[in-house]
């Protein structure tokens with residue numbers, strides 16, 4: 001099948017590359033010329049495990065092309081997947097301006113039948129809106145060109161996107177005509193060799209399914225975060241509670257980790273957009289509102305713990321913190337809505353120094369954080385810890401599970417480990433002579449000397 005992917009971001013690049021990997025002929029376009037120039041050279045602008053290698057392979061096989069030229073792209077394709085961003089507007093609604101711009105350009109330039117597939121996350125009714133928008137433009141051009149709009153929301157997870165795309169749990173398709181459904185079946189057939197994963201429904205239900213999935217995931221996280229505070233106060237352990245409830249197959253273990261709050265490009269914005277849409281339609285959404293409010297509170301929780309800990313130690317001004325992990329989750333460089341940003345902002349406002357380290361997201365973080373004498377980008381975990389009063393683990397990169405404390409601790413000034421993802425063993429940390437503060441557990445104070453080095 002000849003496929004066009006509009007927007008070469010996290011979703012578009014992975015979708016286009018995986019479609020090419022499955023043998024389709026794919027052209028990906030973007031309005032960002034620099035991005036496309038890089039992609040033509042095989043340079044991938046995002047960190048996504050396995051993507052660059054697969055992209056280059058398919059480029060070399062001439063199944064995957066990049067362009068900024070809609071005319072060329074439309075001439076080479078029949079099915080257009082739209083994967084532009086749908087960020088949150090200042091009013092808290094889904095901002096569809098990128099989507100509208102993409103649809104307008106397609107409608108202005110198309111000369112023959114097209115199938116338009118909405119992969120971006122969009123509020124219910126957007127496919128309907130897209131149809132009207134395209135029809136109006138075709139009418140004003142005085143042409144009659146058949147087209148169809150399909151909803152095919154994306155469920156990939158950054159960091160595991162290639163695997164999610166090649167072996168999806170499910171492919172949701174909201175479609176009106178049998179003909180369009182057959183085309184989607186053909187496109188996805190190579191992804192369904194081991195078992196059928198297509199879930200076919202009406203367009204509106206497909207649009208809602210995406211929001212419902214993200215809200216359910218966010219709900220589980222916020223629930224555990226709320227419970228974590230209760231566990232702390234009751235001197236219980238949230239990790240044990242997770243095991244206790246997750247063993248019930250009706251509940252399961254996934255997405256039940258307490259932490260520093262969820263971030264990223266999807267959960268926070270999708271919850272806000274859904275809430276705004278429901279409220280606009282005068283539909284009560286108390287649970288959804290609570291997920292959002294609980295998460296905003298949770299994002300400030302680690303700062304509060306740090307502030308409380310240092311209140312007996314002359315406060316935060318002039319203290320130094322080694323922040324381990326900046327991206328909103330491991331295996332991605334995506335910094336959108338990352339909880340690290342909230343913490344860094346709070347620490348800076350308190351006059352504390354932040355020594356930041358992330359295995360891949362530092363470059364993206366540099367673009368977002370204003371240069372400041374209070375911020376230093378470290379080369380390694382050890383470099384971040386130099387002169388630090390505390391280590392604060394924010395993103396659970398695997399490499400942080402086995403920190404080289406023998407190298408780290410001697411260069412530190414203080415003796416506190418704040419574990420925002422409950423990755424470390426409290427007993428092990430306290431044996432090293434550090435106090436251990438995490439989420440949903442009591443604070444473990446150490447009475448051991450710090451690796452044999454006495455601290456004042």
Ligand SMILES: NC(=O)c1ccc[n+]([C@@H]2O[C@H](COP(=O)([O-])OP(=O)(O)OC[C@H]3O[C@@H](n4cnc5c(N)ncnc54)[C@H](O)[C@@H]3O)[C@@H](O)[C@H]2O)c1
Nearest residue numbers: 007008009010011030031084085086098101102120121154
């Ligand atoms: N990132 C994820 O993990 C994920 C997962 C599932 C769904 N989604 C949804 O997919 C959509 C895209 O997300 P993303 O993270 O890939 O966004 P992104 O910002 O990484 O990428 C969007 C790309 O679209 C390009 N673009 C904007 N307007 C354009 C136009 N008129 N023509 C051509 N290109 C244009 C931008 O330059 C950018 O490269 C969003 O609706 C998001 O909610 C994202």
